[in-house]
Amino acid sequence: MIEVMNCNLAYVQGTTMVKIYTDFNLKIEPGESLVLIGPSGCGKSTLLYLLAGLLIPSGGEIKIWGEPLKKTRQKTAIILQEYGLFPWLNVEQNVRLGLKVRHQPKRIYQNIVSEIIHKMGLSEVRHHFPSQLSGGQKQRVALARALTLKPDLLLMDEPLSALDALTRERLQELLLGIWQEEKLTTVLVTHSIEEAVFLGSRILVLKNGRPTEIVGEILNPLVGQKSYRQTPEFFEKATYIRSLLEGGAAE
Numbered sequence: 570m571i572e573v574m575n576c577n578l579a580y581v582q583g584t585t586m587v588k589i590y591t592d593f594n595l596k597i598e599p600g601e602s603l604v605l606i607g608p609s610g611c612g613k614s615t616l617l618y619l620l621a622g623l624l625i626p627s628g629g630e631i632k633i634w635g636e637p638l639k640k641t642r643q644k645t646a647i648i649l650q651e652y653g654l655f656p657w658l659n660v661e662q663n664v665r666l667g668l669k670v671r672h673q674p675k676r677i678y679q680n681i682v683s684e685i686i687h688k689m690g691l692s693e694v695r696h697h698f699p700s701q702l703s704g705g706q707k708q709r710v711a712l713a714r715a716l717t718l719k720p721d722l723l724l725m726d727e728p729l730s731a732l733d734a735l736t737r738e739r740l741q742e743l744l745l746g747i748w749q750e751e752k753l754t755t756v757l758v759t760h761s762i763e764e765a766v767f768l769g770s771r772i773l774v775l776k777n778g779r780p781t782e783i784v785g786e787i788l789n790p791l792v793g794q795k796s797y798r799q800t801p802e803f804f805e806k807a808t809y810i811r812s813l814l815e816g817g818a819a820e
């Protein structure tokens with residue numbers, strides 16, 4: 570289990586300390602697909618960075634699978650909105666970068682890289698550079714790079730927000746497939762209610778207060794069912810989340 574226990578985090582803004590999280594608690598079960606949704610500035614990215622070990626809480630503790638989190642860990646992958654690709658490397662070089670950085674032997678990483686490039690539908694563009702790719706392809710490269718590391722925790726900060734509607738839906742389906750196949754534990758930040766209901770086995774609605782609060786926790790047991798998007802249950806969950814966001818947003 571992942572445990573965020575009584576965590577505090579504040580940012581210095583000008584001459585004041587702004588408390589983003591105070592005594593914040595959260596548990597994430599293995600294999601969950603947790604979605605964080607809430608108004609801009611409520612602290613979603615901050616929570617993701619805490620889970621990644623990129624920020625360390627000033628009080629409290631985070632444990633990942635029982636281990637106290639003191640810094641970034643190899644098995645946690647994070648995907649950001651800007652894709653994080655190196656423009657001077659082609660698709661294949663970008664995908665294998667993580668493995669190279671972690672000093673894996675070439676014969677091992679070449680097989681992993683080829684398999685994942687194929688799975689992500691990138692074989693035809695494996696020698697292309699990021700500037701020659703569409704937004705959806707760039708995001709698939711970023712996802713491929715994260716998956717080469719065989720993460721046990723995948724954190725994603727609005728990974729699909731820059732994509733057109735249809736590409737976004739296709740990538741949502743790809744993400745859902747990966748989550749189901751690999752039984753990965755994922756935490757996804759999004760501003761899209763639809764995306765939250767389509768991808769989250771549990772959805773946390775955060776409120777833009779100081780400190781941040783969870784105003785709703787929605788279990789979504791039908792996630793991943795065929796044609797879920799078209800069902801009344803999907804619509805009901807989305808309407809409920811919208812009502813929480815409208816009531817909970819202090820903007």
Ligand SMILES: Nc1ncnc2c1ncn2[C@@H]1O[C@H](COP(=O)(O)OP(=O)(O)OP(=O)(O)O)[C@@H](O)[C@H]1O
Nearest residue numbers: 580581582589607608609610611612613614615616
């Ligand atoms: N490095 C920083 N220094 C000072 N304040 C910060 C820093 N990073 C974030 N903040 C502030 O902390 C608050 C929470 O930021 P965070 O990025 O976590 O929100 P968010 O919910 O992810 O927002 P968005 O949806 O717009 O990405 C915001 O008010 C932001 O301005």
